[in-house]
Amino acid sequence: MASRLPHALLLSALASTALWPAEARAHAIVVASSPAPRETVTKGDISIAVRFNSRIDRARSRLVLLRPDGLQEGLALSQSGGESLEAEVKGLQKGSYRLLWQALSVDGHVTHGEIPFEVDR
Numbered sequence: 001m002a003s004r005l006p007h008a009l010l011l012s013a014l015a016s017t018a019l020w021p022a023e024a025r026a027h028a029i030v031v032a033s034s035p036a037p038r039e040t041v042t043k044g045d046i047s048i049a050v051r052f053n054s055r056i057d058r059a060r061s062r063l064v065l066l067r068p069d070g071l072q073e074g075l076a077l078s079q080s081g082g083e084s085l086e087a088e089v090k091g092l093q094k095g096s097y098r099l100l101w102q103a104l105s106v107d108g109h110v111t112h113g114e115i116p117f118e119v120d121r
Contacts, residue, residue, distance in 0.1 A: 028052040028105035035099075035117040042121050043092050048075065050101050050115070051084040060104040063087050066114075068095030092119045 032051045035041050048063060063075040063085050075087035085101065097119060102112040 027107065027109050028054055028056050028103040028111050030101070030113065030115075033099070033115050035115070037115050038117065040118040040120050041092075043094055043119050045088065045090045046092060048087045048089055048099060049084055050086075050099070050103075052103055052105070053083070055083055055106050056085070057104040057106070058085065060110075061085055062102050064100040065089060066098040066100055068093075068097065072100075094119050094121070 029052060030050055031053050032049075034047065034049045048065075050063065058077060058081055061077075063077065065073045065075055067073065073089075075089065078086040078088070080086045085103065095118070097117055099115040099117065100112070101115070102110060104110050
């Protein structure tokens with residue numbers, strides 16, 4: 001039985017470390033946003049924030065606002081970092097908008113998507 005103990009310890013250590021690197025390789029997935037998908041906000045100035053499940057490379061990530069008239073506006077990212085992209089948008093008028101996002105996660109993979117929202121009043 002004593003000879004099996006080192007093998008059991010080795011298998012246990014390998015099993016626990018096999019799961020650990022998977023966390024570092026996770027793609028960037030949106031876990032929260034402001035505005036939230038399909039949320040209605042009041043017209044004027046708003047803060048945009050998209051938070052991901054992992055650290056992202058801000059230099060190679062972006063936010064683009066697609067306005068109701070079809071015009072696209074690249075948004076200047078604030079100096080926040082880590083797991084989120086943030087920007088300020090001024091002068092939104094009533095209509096349907098889409099926030100297009102692209103994020104490069106630390107695993108080297110680019111993910112992208114969109115967050116639709118409405119502006120009213």
